[in-house]
Amino acid sequence: AVLAGQIDIRGLGAITAMGISDDGRTVAIGVSNGQTGSLFVANPGIQPRLAASLQHPVAIAFLHNSSDAIVADDSQNAIYYVSAGQVYGVASAADGVAAPVAVAVSNDNQRVFAANSQSRSVMTIALSGEAAAPVYCNCALTGMYPTSTDSVFRLTDFTGSPILLFDANRATPRITYVPVSGSQF
Helix, strand or coil: CCCCCCCCCCCCCCEEEEEECCCCCCEEEEEECCCCEEEEEEECCEEEEEEEEECCEEEEEECCCCCCEEEEECCCCEEEEEECCEEEEEECHHHCCCCEEEEEECCCCCEEEEEECCCCEEEEEECCCCECCCEECCCCCCCCEECCCCCEEECCCCCCCCEEEEECCCCCCEEEEECCCCCCC
16 A cells, blocks of 8 residues: 545544545545535545535445445435536435445446445446345345455444345345354354
């Protein structure tokens, strides 16, 4: 790792989400006071600039090898695409977004995945805006942690219970339970 630069975030507000591009040259910062919030985009040596007014950004994931990002807002139940300082809605509550806690992106940057805590589901969204049927689990989703396999993400924390993986590499995405050594399944 090499220091790419510094960004002054003083005065932006309470940070609720942050993402950094692969090359470390672009940072997206979500802030909120619980009622109102904002999304800022910053580059080293340049003051953060307002990209959008959002209510409560909770998760940010950059597309691979890109300065474009995906942002989830859990108060607005919405997923946004940020490109060249512009923000576009990709999915909303009407598509099944329900209190998102995490977002992730496939290696080819064609699909976005959103983990929804309220519906306890993971949905796949094409960047064109088409949302696939959600995959449900009876679990408390804690995030979308990438694995070494494209479009496979750990959904739950290591607690001694089985770990849940979301696998979108199949024709029909699924959630798989992975037993932890010594645990009863």
